[in-house]
Amino acid sequence: MTELSQREKDYLIEKLQKGEQLPEDFKYKLFPTIQKEYELVYAGKMRKEDILADEDGVTAAPLQIERTYNGDRESYPDGWKNMIVFGDNLQFLKTIYKNEDPLIKDKVKGKVKLIYIDPPFATESDFSGSQGQKAYTDKAKDAEFVEFIRRRLIIAKEILARDGSIYIHLDQKKSHYIKTILDEIFGEGNFRNEIVWKRTSAHSDSGKLGINCEFIFYYTNSEKYIWNQLYEYYSEKHLKRFRNQDEDGRLWTDGPVTAKGLKGSGYTYEYKGIKGYWRCPLSTMERLDSENRLHFTNKGGIRVKKYLEELKGIPLQSLWDTVNPINSQSKERVSYPTQKPEELIERIIRLSTNKDDLVLDFFGGSGTVASVAEKLGRKWITCDIGKFAFYTIQKRILTIQNSKSLKNKTKDFGKKSTSFHTINTGFYDIEKLFSLQHKEYQDFVLNLFEVTPKPKKIAGIEFQGERKDGYDVLIWKYWEHKDAAVDEDYLEILHKNIGKKVGDRIYIIAPANSVQFIDDYYEIGNVRYYFLKVPYQIIQELHKEKFKKFRQPTSSSNVNSLENAVGFHFIRQPEVKSSFDDGVITIKAFKAYYPDEDTLEDIPGLEALAMVVVDKNYNGNEFLMSDVFFAADIVSEDGKANVSIEDCGSKVSAVYIDIYGNEFREVFTNKNTKG
Numbered sequence: 001m002t003e004l005s006q007r008e009k010d011y012l013i014e015k016l017q018k019g020e021q022l023p024e025d026f027k028y029k030l031f032p033t034i035q036k037e038y039e040l041v042y043a044g045k046m047r048k049e050d051i052l053a054d055e056d057g058v059t060a061a062p063l064q065i066e067r068t069y070n071g072d073r074e075s076y077p078d079g080w081k082n083m084i085v086f087g088d089n090l091q092f093l094k095t096i097y098k099n100e101d102p103l104i105k106d107k108v109k110g111k112v113k114l115i116y117i118d119p120p121f122a123t124e125s126d127f128s129g130s131q132g133q134k135a136y137t138d139k140a141k142d143a144e145f146v147e148f149i150r151r152r153l154i155i156a157k158e159i160l161a162r163d164g165s166i167y168i169h170l171d172q173k174k175s176h177y178i179k180t181i182l183d184e185i186f187g188e189g190n191f192r193n194e195i196v197w198k199r200t201s202a203h204s205d206s207g208k209l210g211i212n213c214e215f216i217f218y219y220t221n222s223e224k225y226i227w228n229q230l231y232e233y234y235s236e237k238h239l240k241r242f243r244n245q246d247e248d249g250r251l252w253t254d255g256p257v258t259a260k261g262l263k264g265s266g267y268t269y270e271y272k273g274i275k276g277y278w279r280c281p282l283s284t285m286e287r288l289d290s291e292n293r294l295h296f297t298n299k300g301g302i303r304v305k306k307y308l309e310e311l312k313g314i315p316l317q318s319l320w321d322t323v324n325p326i327n328s329q330s331k332e333r334v335s336y337p338t339q340k341p342e343e344l345i346e347r348i349i350r351l352s353t354n355k356d357d358l359v360l361d362f363f364g365g366s367g368t369v370a371s372v373a374e375k376l377g378r379k380w381i382t383c384d385i386g387k388f389a390f391y392t393i394q395k396r397i398l399t400i401q402n403s404k405s406l407k408n409k410t411k412d413f414g415k416k417s418t419s420f421h422t423i424n425t426g427f428y429d430i431e432k433l434f435s436l437q438h439k440e441y442q443d444f445v446l447n448l449f450e451v452t453p454k455p456k457k458i459a460g461i462e463f464q465g466e467r468k469d470g471y472d473v474l475i476w477k478y479w480e481h482k483d484a485a486v487d488e489d490y491l492e493i494l495h496k497n498i499g500k501k502v503g504d505r506i507y508i509i510a511p512a513n514s515v516q517f518i519d520d521y522y523e524i525g526n527v528r529y530y531f532l533k534v535p536y537q538i539i540q541e542l543h544k545e546k547f548k549k550f551r552q553p554t555s556s557s558n559v560n561s562l563e564n565a566v567g568f569h570f571i572r573q574p575e576v577k578s579s580f581d582d583g584v585i586t587i588k589a590f591k592a593y594y595p596d597e598d599t600l601e602d603i604p605g606l607e608a609l610a611m612v613v614v615d616k617n618y619n620g621n622e623f624l625m626s627d628v629f630f631a632a633d634i635v636s637e638d639g640k641a642n643v644s645i646e647d648c649g650s651k652v653s654a655v656y657i658d659i660y661g662n663e664f665r666e667v668f669t670n671k672n673t674k675g
Contacts, residue, residue, distance in 0.1 A: 231313030367393030
């Protein structure tokens with residue numbers, strides 16, 4: 001603590017005695033920073049320890065497999081399947097960090113060799129330069145944006161392999177803040193490069209220099225890390241130097257073989273009548289000559305040949321100006337606002353991973369990381385909280401065989417993807433939950449309610465675990481009590497057996513429709529029996545924050561948003577009445593079953609609709625999004641809305657998504673198919 005003057009001490013004592021707030025000026029005198037040199041200080045910055053302890057209100061959430069694709073193409077001996085995860089990435093990162101979910105336990109934490117993230121720092125309007133553009137960071141000013149990224153980076157470091165690397169892709173708006181945060185988290189000594197990607201040619205920005213670059217910060221988790229040197233092709237100017245050609249067609253240029261001006265000692269001798277001070281001994285000169293690698297000049301000199309085919313290229317530098325952005329005609333374009341080119345991601349994955357290594361992208365977006373990792377034979381996980389991103393990535397992986405090859409841009413990749421899961425986290429299908437095997441169901445709900453598995457018996461009654469407060473948890477086995485319920489009779493019998501042998505609280509996990517109580521607990525004597533209901537009910541005594549669901553975008557300009565999902569909720573299908581005729585879907589009625597979180601009132605009709613995604617050539621098995629219609633672009637009149645689809649096949653599948661990500665799906669038969 002900084003030494004205080006007597007006057008300052010007296011002043012502080014007086015303030016404390018009066019119960020008044022201490023001036024901000026004394027903050028660092030009384031509580032100096034523990035950082036050795038500097039740190040970024042801002043409102044809302046949480047301690048690392050508090051974030052890891054879930055004091056931010058965001059907890060790990062169990063993983064629920066929605067579907068497994070290409071199950072016949074398993075290619076990893078350990079049974080690994082790649083993952084597209086729908087859900088809040090902070091919840092997902094904490095699930096990896098806790099390392100308790102059966103699906104990923106001991107498979108991900110500490111084994112991620114590469115993390116690449118492209119936080120959505122800009123939207124479609126940002127690239128187009130339109131009036132009134134709203135950048136991602138405009139939605140979350142300064143400190144909020146920095147802390148949003150920082151909390152995820154803190155968990156990311158904890159799950160990264162010791163020899164792993166992380167690349168963070170940013171623009172000029174907040175990169176300086178994030179660089180400081182990265183130094184705090186990973187250590188300044190683990191900073192490797194600031195990669196500058198020149199994504200466009202020169203252009204004019206009114207009143208300032210043209211902005212044509214983005215930045216990628218490259219850090220490692222330790223001093224020992226995976227590094228594979230890459231090389232760039234020579235420039236046209238450099239290639240023109242290789243103007244000589246042998247009879248076998250090999251191009252070459254030449255270089256000096258004399259030692260003139262060379263530091264260190266050379267060799268003096270005569271070779272084929274030419275006296276000189278040479279770089280190599282006579283034996284080497286003879287070998288080079290026998291290999292036809294010497295060039296005898298017209299001026300009586302000797303030079304050594306350098307063949308173009310034997311040179312690797314120029315070692316890759318930190319300025320990347322040969323990777324072009326996605327253009328409107330590119331085959332890899334998926335019409336996602338922040339899509340990055342595969343060539344850019346290919347460089348990063350090749351630099352910092354080897355075959356079969358695990359790559360993670362927790363801002364999945366357009367799915368470029370997953371696509372390139374698949375093509376390069378790496379394991380991968382990608383996560384996004386947006387349904388548009390989820391369906392974009394799913395289609396990209398399911399149709400990867402039709403995308404371009406990384407080795408030969410003129411050819412298709414030509415191979416179907418390896419097996420992968422689509423997964424929900426923090427957002428669950430209740431029907432699938434109850435269809436799990438009994439052991440899987442118990443593991444899932446224990447994880448869901450943050451219960452530590454500690455099986456034991458009290459008076460012959462089985463208990464499956466303990467909550468963080470140390471109280472026992474019992475799972476009500478609904479499959480053994482098909483005609484019974486958690487009611488007063490059940491609790492009276494339970495209490496009669498265990499009431500005197502337990503503390504003042506017991507938790508019972510049970511399906512909500514099996515619990516015959518409106519209240520969240522029932523008290524008998526001095527014991528409270530708390531109900532942890534599935535679907536989850538908010539229990540004020542057990543949680544610090546009201547749970548908060550993430551809203552889906554309703555227009556392309558707000559595809560990227562900045563929110564944390566607090567807690568979790570269960571899928572509740574919206575109710576949709578619709579018809580299909582001649583390529584037009586008419587939405588006659590739409591009703592969402594989650595109320596507005598602020599007003600707790602029902603959201604009327606189409607106001608609750610976020611988007612409609614369509615597969616206009618549905619094959620009856622895999623949904624491959626062909627069109628997306630955001631609510632802002634759908635014209636409604638008299639409570640009805642029309643969605644027009646061009647060139648429909650014989651079957652059309654439509655997915656209606658409400659603002660909280662709940663879906664209703666249906667398939668139409670197109671009676672007007674041509675041909």
